[in-house]
Amino acid sequence: MWVELRPVGVVRVRLSDEEVREAWGSGGVGGEVEIYPEYEPALEGIEGFSHLRLVVWLHKVGEGERRVLKVRPRRWLRLGVPEEEIPEVGVFCTDSPHRPNPVGMTVVRLEGRRGRFLRVSGLDLFDGTPVLDIRPYVPRRLSPEPTVPPWFRRLQELADGLRRRGEG
Numbered sequence: 001m002w003v004e005l006r007p008v009g010v011v012r013v014r015l016s017d018e019e020v021r022e023a024w025g026s027g028g029v030g031g032e033v034e035i036y037p038e039y040e041p042a043l044e045g046i047e048g049f050s051h052l053r054l055v056v057w058l059h060k061v062g063e064g065e066r067r068v069l070k071v072r073p074r075r076w077l078r079l080g081v082p083e084e085e086i087p088e089v090g091v092f093c094t095d096s097p098h099r100p101n102p103v104g105m106t107v108v109r110l111e112g113r114r115g116r117f118l119r120v121s122g123l124d125l126f127d128g129t130p131v132l133d134i135r136p137y138v139p140r141r142l143s144p145e146p147t148v149p150p151w152f153r154r155l156q157e158l159a160d161g162l163r164r165r166g167e168g
Contacts, residue, residue: 005132007130007131008035008039008042008131008133008134009035009036009134010033010034010128010129010130010131011034011056011125011127011128011129011131012033012127012128013030013031013125013126015029017126017127020127023124024078027121027122028106028108028122029121029123030121031123032119033054033117033118033120033134035117036116040116046110046134047110047112049110051108051136052118052120053105053107053136054105054107054108054133055133056129056130056131057102057103057130058097059126059129061099067100068098068099069090069100070089070090070091071088071094071098072089073086073089073095073096079159079162080159080162080163081162085154085155086155087151093149093152104129106125108122109121118134
């Protein structure tokens with residue numbers, strides 16, 4: 001089977017990749033989603049949504065990194081969690097860009113629309129990231145009581161404790 005994907009737009013961020021990485025723990029960065037002209041009609045009616053789900057191609061992931069099946073979720077390091085506390089888990093349990101198919105999904109706040117340009121906040125994507133699809137973030141998609149595994153809950157509690165003490 002062959003799958004062909006064509007981007008409908010691209011993420012525009014005026015920050016370096018490192019600045020975007022650093023902002024992950026604080027809620028992401030502001031930027032713009034530029035939709036290609038031929039897809040502009042698909043934006044009709046989008047202004048009423050507060051949040052959007054962006055489906056993207058993680059274009060900076062190298063071919064060798066796509067073979068990785070287990071990782072230590074390194075984003076916890078940015079929250080102050082010591083590396084030895086972070087377990088190695090399957091890539092499907094993480095937001096790691098290193099995965100068999102570097103397809104990413106993120107939720108952003110829609111701040112405004114100007115033609116085919118969407119001003120958004122809460123981005124955790126690099127400048128130039130290809131956008132494959134946009135979907136509204138709607139209440140029926142919210143899980144009222146999501147659960148996480150014990151290892152994730154332990155890391156979150158550790159990060160929260162470090163942040164309260166001013167260490168993270």
